[in-house]
Amino acid sequence: MTAPQIPPKPSAAPALTLPEGLEPQYANLARIAHSPSDIVIDFAHLLPGDPQAKIRSRVVMTPLNAKLLLKALTENLARYEAAFGEIVVPVNPTLADNLFRPFQQPPELPAAE
Numbered sequence: 544m545t546a547p548q549i550p551p552k553p554s555a556a557p558a559l560t561l562p563e564g565l566e567p568q569y570a571n572l573a574r575i576a577h578s579p580s581d582i583v584i585d586f587a588h589l590l591p592g593d594p595q596a597k598i599r600s601r602v603v604m605t606p607l608n609a610k611l612l613l614k615a616l617t618e619n620l621a622r623y624e625a626a627f628g629e630i631v632v633p634v635n636p637t638l639a640d641n642l643f644r645p646f647q648q649p650p651e652l653p654a655a656e
Contacts, residue, residue, distance in 0.1 A: 568599040582609035 570586035577583065583603050587596035604612070624630060 570599055572596050577606070580605070582606055584609075 568586065569588055572587040572589045574585040574587065575582065576585075581603050582605070583601065585598045586600045586602070587598045589596040620630070
């Protein structure tokens with residue numbers, strides 16, 4: 544009698560390959576939408592004083608994968624803060640107002656005498 548075959552365990556993380564010429568995209572704004580089967584995240588770059596943000600990338604994933612991404616981000620941010628200190632999030636009046644309000648010119652400084 545032969546011993547039962549044990550399937551190989553999948554590796555913890557798949558090997559990732561970057562395509563030739565892939566350019567990183569900076570995003571300071573994300574818009575999230577969903578349907579019953581998908582979560583859609585549009586990453587955009589909003590310039591100060593410009594009311595129009597340019598979408599740089601769109602990621603579509605299942606709700607399960609979005610939840611796993613949330614978990615991974617939470618774990619990585621905890622490690623980041625352990626190494627570099629707490630990330631302070633503005634609290635007034637709302638997070639969206641702090642991050643995405645239109646650019647406001649700083650007040651004029653009084654002239655030096």
